Amino acid sequence: MSDWLAQVIDRADAVSDALTPQRQGALAVLKAQQWPTRRTEAWRYTSLHPLEDMTLPALAADTPAVPDVAGLDSIDLVFVNGALQGSLPTFPEGLTVGGLTDSAMQAVATDVFGSVKPREHLFGLVNDVLATDGVVIDVAPGAQIKPALRIVNLVTAGAEAHHRILVRVGDGAKVTVIEHGAGAGTSVNTAFAEYKIGDKAALEHYRFALHGGEAIHMGGAHFSLGDEAKLDSTLVGFGSQLSRLDYDLVHDGQHAFAKFNAVYLLGAGEHFDLHSNVEHAMPNGTTEENVRTIVGDRARAVFNGRIHIHRDAQKTLAELNNRNLLLSRGGQINTKPELVIYADDVQCAHGATVAEIDDKALYYMRSRGIDREQALVMLNFGFIQELVNEIPNEALSNWLQPLLRERFSGMQVRP
Template sequence: MSDFQQQALKLAAQQQSPAWLADIRARAANDWSNVVWPTRKTEHWKYTPLASLQKNIPSTWSAQSSSPLNESQMISVDATRLVFINGVFDPASSSELPSEVVRFSQASSAQQEVIAQHLGKVVEGGQHLFATLNSAWLNDGILVHVSRNQVLAKPIYVVQVSTAESQTVSVNQRVLVVLEESAQAEIIEHYISTSDVQNSFVNALTEIVVGDNANLQHYRLNLEEENIQHIGAVHVNLQRNARLRAFTLALGSKLKRIDYQINHRGKGAELNLQGVYLPRNNQMVDYHSNVQHWVPNCTTSEVFRGIIGDSAQAIFNGRIYIHQDAQKTLAELSNKNLLTSAKAEINTKPELEIYADDVKCAHGATVSQLNATALYYLQSRGVSRTEAEVMMSFGFINELLEQISEPAVHDYLFPRLAELFGRDQTLLSMADE
């Protein structure tokens, strides 16, 4: 057992939680103690070493910060807002919760039954070791439960804020979304931090069940300071004719790994997953997606694009698995990458594994640099080389940004990406024309 595993078990023993979660936590802690720690020879962690976790092992749980929130970091959206600071719920910065939303620690007996029915059931923990750890560390979380034929009146906006601590700390975050038959909802998960050098390890897991004919729009934005360590996952079950439209964007950090595990469980389910990753400096970011088609007549459209600069590293591993009974499947996977520096690195591995004989599937990946001819064209019309590089880089991801259906999310990201690319918003508007 690694040093990190041993310390994680000590932290699990220190964690306080409602009594009804005790069995879930105990089983997860036992499973965690038996997992094999990943090495460079472990395929799913081949390019994502966990040495930084071993060097900076969290020594304690974080405490809620007394620092006031920076509202300029928040998305200006008419939504039900839940704010967690270092994993601790902040009622003063949060909205009054509707009946569809409850914290685990305040769940009624009926809500506890819903949580127990679905928590940890979308994906077996053995497949994702940090999901197992999340359950072992579980002390609170959020349940979003939308009943049959109901439409959530407002989006749910979950803000997870990290602040700098005097020592390396752990933050555990859990979200469970359950949409019953023909329900509709929009969820925005937003991970941010103060501008100070961060020293947290964040373990964040979201589980989603989209019922028959239900419709979910889900956003996951990781915009933390570059020294944070974040391992997260989104696990989804799609039932008959369920529809999930998902968008994820991540800046790089010292360690950032995000897994999407999506199961087509019912006929006619539809998935549209789009992602953007933008590591720079010495940052790294790793996206792993695994879409399982278990039944016939389902659709997957998955598109990820990355811009990697400076000495940054990105990893993308996208896998679509078509089981034998999943006839009439339509699945497409695309990963395109732009390297803006000679030292930037991308390891991409799109996978398509098919065991059905009546399907229509495609997958592919590209790695390129800025087009010299296009750069020359812009420069010949009075645009400086630096400005031309910015415009072309932004244009590479703008196609996905313009498909964001929530105006508040789009309007929030645009000026921040302008700042990230080092130029004003008017310049990027030129790239949009």
């Protein structure tokens, strides 16, 4: 066991609040965990040394500004280093929001906490025992919530913060939740979110992992879908010193539809590890997953995409596509598809490629006078632009395009 985990366990004993019974259960599991090494399958390409070796600098006095998204119709909840800033705003009818341990939210919190996120995620357990801050969201059955709920999670240099989001979307309800993570400087952050999506309910979900190159960020988003539930989720990430995200999409109901698009752009010496796991536990479910990565400089991207189709999950339609673009010789991409299929009447497609430039497209562009270098930049950027174009929220799409473009133009392009 590492010193880091030992001090987490020490501190966990001191946490006492409304969620203590749940935390105790997690703590018992955590105590039995082996600290992962590179020989641990789930951590094969991601070393935890940066975390073990890290010394946090003094806590920065000023907090970074809340990122502004022009034209976004949203209700914002801003957390700095885990703590909610200001008081809760008023919410439209059908939407109830409170702090993680607010007594008014306790029924929802205990219903959702740990019920969607699988127990095996090490840092999820850390978050279970240490996240005293966060937000609980309850969307009443049938409620159609128009403004997006944006949860801004700012982490300042020198901070260690643990943050939790628990969401219950009632049957037939509709809501948009944006997890907007940002920060600057060296920090440690765990941020986990659990979503229970009711029958015929719809969740539009975004996660922006923009914590900066020096951060250590461990997190996850975990979804349970009821009958005919619909999930449209987009993840956009820049790299960090060390970042690891676990996504779980669980079809607990029939005829559910899940779409998950992820884009990440890594430069310098950044590291980004995404593990996604789709569980088709019930029949007639559909999953469309697209993960695209651009890696430049000495960065490293890791993707593990698992699809598990259970014996009873007949007529499942699951597609997972992972495409990667390596822009530099020093960069690294490790991608691993994992299909586990026990039902016989399913359609499941799985592809992982380290992409090459389409020669025909390159010729076509050059035949229109665009020089080779510029054509390559356009083609490479087009590779992720395709997924950005699928974002249903126009304001978010408009905000992301220049942000990604700026990020991309700073990356090293292969000649």
